[in-house]
Amino acid sequence: MGVFHGEREWVYPKDVTGRYHRLHRGTAFLLHIWLLLGPWLNFQGRPLFRFELGTRRIYAFGGIFTAHDGVLIMLSALLAAVALFFFTSLLGRLWCGFGCPQSVFIINWVLPLERLIEGDRAERVRRDKKGVRTSTTARKAVKFIAFALIALLVSGSFMGFFVDPRLLWTGGATTGNYGVLAFFTVLWFVDFVWFREQLCIYLCPYARFQSVLMDEDTLTVAYDMNRGEPRKKGKLTSGEDHCVDCNRCVVVCPTGIDIRDGFQLECWSCGRCADACVDVMDRFDLPSLVSYQTEADLAGRPTRWVRGRTLVYAGAFTALLALFAASLAFRAPFEATVNRAPGTLYVVDDEGFVKNTFLVHIINTSADEHTFTINVAGIEGAEVTAPVTTIESTDEAIIPLVVRASPDSASMRTMPIVVTVLRDNKAVEVPVTFKTNAQDGGL
Ligand code: SF4
Ligand code: SF4
Structure with missing residues (x-):
């Protein structure tokens, strides 16, 4: 050799x-x-x-x-997997x-x-x-x-x-x-x-x-044993349709298998053996012995295209597609989170005003550059200091936010406030708390 x-x-x-x-x-x-x-x-x-x-x-x-x-990435991977199950x-x-x-x-x-x-x-x-x-x-x-x-x-x-x-x-x-x-x-x-x-x-x-995904109603490349067997080497006489054992379907196979041995793991369903047999059977004016068929077809039963597993896969696919479309439609134009700056909860300045400092983390998830502004609601007359910031597409920024409230309005130890991050006409609201020294009796 x-x-x-x-x-x-x-x-x-x-x-x-x-x-x-x-x-x-x-x-x-x-x-x-x-x-x-x-x-x-x-x-x-x-x-x-x-x-x-x-x-x-x-x-x-x-x-x-x-x-x-x-979530969107995971949903698209699931959609691809379920689509593969369905089509298989x-x-x-x-x-x-x-x-x-x-x-x-x-x-x-x-x-x-x-x-x-x-x-x-x-x-x-x-x-x-x-x-x-x-x-x-x-x-x-x-x-x-x-x-x-x-x-x-x-x-x-x-x-x-x-x-x-x-x-x-x-x-x-x-x-x-x-x-x-x-x-x-x-x-x-x-x-x-x-x-x-x-x-x-x-x-x-x-x-x-x-x-596991296939059953007797799934399309496969199959050899029609009823017509093909017993094999008869050589020329057919009129009216017969046996396999002439020419081996053409075997020698064209890219995985080297004999489709006449039945369903095999090695089969790609590429149909090259069907092409070969069409060529051979054409000479006898007979249909190919190898073709895309279901086991049900070969057994003489009608193929059930709609059945339990296809309905389950189709249902799962439709549900995932709806979820994907909804997630895409309601995808936030940007993401914003607000955290208190590390250090003290509050600072009382020389004028007796209470200041809280936060860090606003903004992620611009859109395809374009945008400018973001920050507002605060919840404390009457509070002064808000936060720079207007432009963030490139898919980039992010951490913006310092200082909220300063007068002794009159900062009357409780913990006050709920809402930080609003604005981009054009879109807004993301984040509830946080404003801390004061009110309970300490200083105000
Ligand atoms: S369908 Fe392709 S891989 Fe399968 S037996 Fe025929 S030629 Fe081989
Ligand atoms: S090509 Fe057709 S006739 Fe030739 S061996 Fe294969 S099944 Fe038989």
Whole structure:
């Protein structure tokens, strides 16, 4: 056995064309548009979508979210999870076959490049079995360089959702950023060269728990045993529709499984085996033996698209979506908290007036710079000293607030007051207490 064969059970998927192959091309095109162009797009002068870890900001479609939007961030993560449950219960592993970067890159980069550089399945198997030869090694070297460049491209594009790509691709990012870029490039390179379908089989958590989300009414890629068995090698006679055991559905599979063995964890639901069987069965003017079906379809029962689990997931999704929309609609334009300044509770000045000092913490959560003013209500005639402050978008400031009350109005030891922080026509009111020496008998 040649060194390129090795201990690893290599899969040599054969090229295939057909309806699902074209669908792969379409979804891969859209995903690549988003991956390659998304990080460069701006909206209202800000990134269209970016997680900026340094400033702990998330830019998303015109909005800016900070750590103070934890509820919204948690709700969006829950929404994504429940949406995945819902679609998996209905459509099975379509995400794996058509949306996951792992399968998208393997089907659209790795396999075509491998075919271009090393030839189709039979040639690749033959070359690898022969082991180290100059032409094979040279082709492998060219392939590895191509994989390294693709790994760099996809890693850099992905990092553009975290770091400004204009800085990243022009040498202006930090050393740490380039370290992370190098790390992800190496990971993708090893994945393209060696790990491939093993990642789905041994590491992917979604592959493991998706069987819990699916049932006999979930769409999967399935082989019709009723029509296909017993297999009959060779030509069909008129009226028969057996599997001709041509193995086409097996050799095109990127995970190297035989769909005729039934549902398997390794199956991506990519439909390449269905394309292959369509091609074979077309010659006999028969429908494919492999297709997207539910177990119920195959058993001759109607598929129940509306059932308990889909209703539960749909209900949870709708409730979370409503909660998310309400949280977004009622999101405070800014946040304000008021704390007493460390030190004494109050100070009595030379004129006998009582002064309390507070610290007002304002976070401007909006997408624009704003000016904030502070008012105080609750003590008649109290003097309020607090600078008018302009705060940049998503920035924050701590503003000293001094409330000074005359001996006549500061008549109780503890007096409730309300600090109002104003921005344009929006206000946040914070109740606090004003402390005096009234009970000490000094007033
Ligand atoms: S069995 Fe068919 S659908 Fe499943 S991974 Fe292989 S080719 Fe794709
Ligand atoms: S491609 Fe179709 S006919 Fe050929 S082995 Fe697979 S199921 Fe049978």
